Amino acid sequence: MSGVRTRFAPSPTGHLHVGGARTALFNFLYARHHGGTFVLRVEDTDRERSTDESTRAILESMRWLGLDWDEGPYFQSQRTRLYLEHVERLLEEGKAYRCDCPPEVVEAKRQRALIEGRKPKYDGTCRARTDVDPSKPHVVRFKAPQAGATVVPDLLRGEVVYDNEELDDLVILRTDGAPTYNFVVVVDDALMGITHVIRGDDHLNNTPRQIQLYRALGYPLPRFAHVPMILGPDKKRLSKRHGATSVEAYRDAGFLPEALVNFLARLGWSHGDQEIFSLQELIDRFDLGGVGRSASVFNEDKLLWLNAHYIKECPQDRLVDLVRPFLERKGYETANRDKLGVLVEAFRARCKTLAEFAEKATPYFVREIEVDPAAAKKYLKASIAPVLADLLEAFRAVERWDVPSLERAFLEVVEGKHALRIGKAAQPLRVAVTGTTVSPGIFETLMLVGREWALERIERALEMARARAAG
RNA sequence: GUCCCCAUCGUCUAGCCUGGCCCAGGACACCGGCCUUUCACGCCGGCGACGGGGGUUCAAAUCCCCCUGGGGACGCCA
Numbered sequence: 001m002s003g004v005r006t007r008f009a010p011s012p013t014g015h016l017h018v019g020g021a022r023t024a025l026f027n028f029l030y031a032r033h034h035g036g037t038f039v040l041r042v043e044d045t046d047r048e049r050s051t052d053e054s055t056r057a058i059l060e061s062m063r064w065l066g067l068d069w070d071e072g073p074y075f076q077s078q079r080t081r082l083y084l085e086h087v088e089r090l091l092e093e094g095k096a097y098r099c100d101c102p103p104e105v106v107e108a109k110r111q112r113a114l115i116e117g118r119k120p121k122y123d124g125t126c127r128a129r130t131d132v133d134p135s136k137p138h139v140v141r142f143k144a145p146q147a148g149a150t151v152v153p154d155l156l157r158g159e160v161v162y163d164n165e166e167l168d169d170l171v172i173l174r175t176d177g178a179p180t181y182n183f184v185v186v187v188d189d190a191l192m193g194i195t196h197v198i199r200g201d202d203h204l205n206n207t208p209r210q211i212q213l214y215r216a217l218g219y220p221l222p223r224f225a226h227v228p229m230i231l232g233p234d235k236k237r238l239s240k241r242h243g244a245t246s247v248e249a250y251r252d253a254g255f256l257p258e259a260l261v262n263f264l265a266r267l268g269w270s271h272g273d274q275e276i277f278s279l280q281e282l283i284d285r286f287d288l289g290g291v292g293r294s295a296s297v298f299n300e301d302k303l304l305w306l307n308a309h310y311i312k313e314c315p316q317d318r319l320v321d322l323v324r325p326f327l328e329r330k331g332y333e334t335a336n337r338d339k340l341g342v343l344v345e346a347f348r349a350r351c352k353t354l355a356e357f358a359e360k361a362t363p364y365f366v367r368e369i370e371v372d373p374a375a376a377k378k379y380l381k382a383s384i385a386p387v388l389a390d391l392l393e394a395f396r397a398v399e400r401w402d403v404p405s406l407e408r409a410f411l412e413v414v415e416g417k418h419a420l421r422i423g424k425a426a427q428p429l430r431v432a433v434t435g436t437t438v439s440p441g442i443f444e445t446l447m448l449v450g451r452e453w454a455l456e457r458i459e460r461a462l463e464m465a466r467a468r469a470a471g
Numbered sequence: 472g473u474c475c476c477c478a479u480c481g482u483c484u485a486g487c488c489u490g491g492c493c494c495a496g497g498a499c500a501c502c503g504g505c506c507u508u509u510c511a512c513g514c515c516g517g518c519g520a521c522g523g524g525g526g527u528u529c530a531a532a533u534c535c536c537c538c539u540g541g542g543g544a545c546g547c548c549a
Contacts, residue, residue: 013549045549048548103547110545113472114472114545117473118473119472157476160475161475166474166545171547175547181548201475201477201543203543203549204475204476205474205545229542237543263483266498267483270483270484273498275483275484275499295477295541296484297483299483302482302499302500305500306499348512349511350511426508426509427508429508430509437510439509440509440511442508
């Protein structure tokens with residue numbers, strides 16, 4: 001195991017977002033590629049919004065994606081003492097100070113600054129005070145350097161320079177005694193020996209503050225890599241209003257984990273012209289050099305294409321297992337694995353998601369089907385009635401309900417007796433047994449529907465065709 | 472408003488660091504064709520981009536500057 005240690009640190013305030021999942025994936029891949037350790041840490045310092053339910057959901061999504069962590073999950077809510085000790089230390093060393101400015105006052109000043117076009121930062125009212133009463137409500141602020149500049153060395157962007165005047169004295173301990181994000185992140189990353197902090201671009205601006213904290217605390221800096229964000233089709237930060245954004249939602253919509261992983265990896269990272277990567281291949285090939293610098297738009301069409309690809313590739317046994325819950329959700333009987341196997345083979349090239357599979361499989365699980373009116377109008381005409389009647393008779397006589405027998409019977413009637421082209425009869429028959437104009441090969445379809453249902457559906461279609469003759 | 476980041480087909484991207492092999496390659500989507508009992512799959516083909524302007528150079532997608540555009544951050548959220 002190399003010295004590389006990365007981490008993923010979600011806050012449990014909702015489901016695992018695809019953006020978060022990609023960050024997790026990059027950290028996972030980087031650690032695995034370098035033979036390092038991938039740490040999972042739950043940032044639940046915000047007691048108000050954090051829930052156990054979210055934690056469960058996030059861990060489950062991570063497992064589903066195959067992003068196994070080597071250490072953790074650690075919970076920040078259980079490490080409060082550590083943080084308080086660090087706050088205390090900064091206080092003692094004069095690197096932090098107590099501030100009892102009322103929140104409303106600070107907020108009002110910020111608003112005014114914003115309106116007046118100034119940088120909305122804390123004005124340092126309490127910075128030099130020594131008379132703040134520790135027994136009264138107050139926060140603790142970090143005494144940030146006021147002159148000079150702080151440089152963020154970033155593996156992807158080079159050295160990003162921030163004028164220290166841009167940064168103010170951030171709160172590190174809230175009035176309620178809870179430490180804040182920017183502070184605990186530094187303490188934890190330092191204590192956990194994280195060597196590479198790989199995270200979203202949106203954190204780049206937090207980094208100079210964090211670097212100042214590392215320095216104040218006397219901890220060595222990890223390496224930083226700020227990866228580009230994922231945007232919605234409107235180029236805005238991807239959010240719920242763009243539709244499904246949680247890993248869970250994609251799972252429920254019938255995406256395979258390998259498709260999502262492959263897709264997420266290719267968002268912001270590339271390896272030449274290659275598009276398809278297994279998780280192992282990603283581990284072998286992933287490195288920061290292949291990561292881009294510009295934000296990328298989440299393109300669902302490509303995800304769909306990848307998903308279709310993986311459905312086509314999926315071994316039958318697993319595909320049957322994957323498809324089952326989707327069928328069950330629709331109340332279909334899934335005990336017959338052989339039937340599912342045949343069905344899955346018939347439809348794997350025709351579905352982009354597992355949900356779509358379940359949708360398309362309806363005529364093979366539900367006895368009463370609806371016949372699409374447009375299809376009926378076009379194909380179940382009076383002229384086809386004699387053919388359907390003969391087919392019905394021929395199929396009734398068929399000994400074995402399998403593809404070769406059905407094909408033989410069909411050809412005898414259609415090409416033999418009626419001298420029709422195959423398509424002329426296949427389409428009406430398809431409409432008869434599936435209610436639609438689209439399905440796998442007609443003999444395969446007949447077989448999938450099964451003798452009993454097929455015969456009764458043909459009978460019904462025959463009635464419809466004859467009715468057209470009458471009317 | 473201030474600061475920071477970014478900028479190749481509609482989208483994901485290769486190429487950029489180490490200028491010439493690029494009148495820019497691949498993929499998704501789209502359009503056409505082939506295959507075919509329908510639909511898919513598959514195969515073949517097409518459409519389509521270096522944001523603009525200045526430099527530097529014999530030569531720039533590649534280096535520099537400005538502009539424009541987009542994104543992000545400015546919390547007692549993370």
